[in-house]
Amino acid sequence: MRVYNFENDTSLSTDELYMKEALRLAQRAFEEDEVPIGAIIVSQGKIIGKGYNLTERLNDVTAHAEMQAFTAASNFIGGKYLKDCTLYVTIEPCVMCAGASYWTQISRIVYGAKDEKRGFTKFNQQIIHPKTEIIGGVMEEDCATLIKSFFRNKR
C-alpha cells in the first residue's frame, strides 16, 4: 500500500519553505540558550539577510532576530530600503521590530506564531508601513512549539 507522505518538502508552499529556513535559525538560537526566534529576508527568490535572537550574547535588548536580518539585508543591498523583500520571522514581530520594518518599507512580513504578550498587532497595527502586507500563521505550530519548549526548560 502506498501512503502519501505529508512530510515531503515538495508539498510545502514557498512561504512554508522559507519559514523552515527561519526555523532553522530559531533552532540555532535555542541551542545557544537565546529565546528561539529566527528571521530571514528574501528578495527575488534569494535569501539576502538572516538573523536570530542574540540579546543574551550581545547584552542588547535590541538584538532581536528581525533587527539582525534588517541590518544584514541592508548591507547586502547597499541601501536602507527593503522594497520587494519579504521578512520571514518565526514569531510575530514586537513593536520595536514592527517600527523598524516601517523604516525599511519592506513589501511583506510573514510570521509564524502569534505573540500574545508583545506582538505588535496587540498594540497598534498602524505601526506597519501602509505598503507592507502582513501574513501570519505560517508553520504556526512548529514556531510555537519551539518557543514553548524553551520557556518550559527555563522553569
Ligand SMILES: [Zn+2]
Ligand atoms: Zn522585536
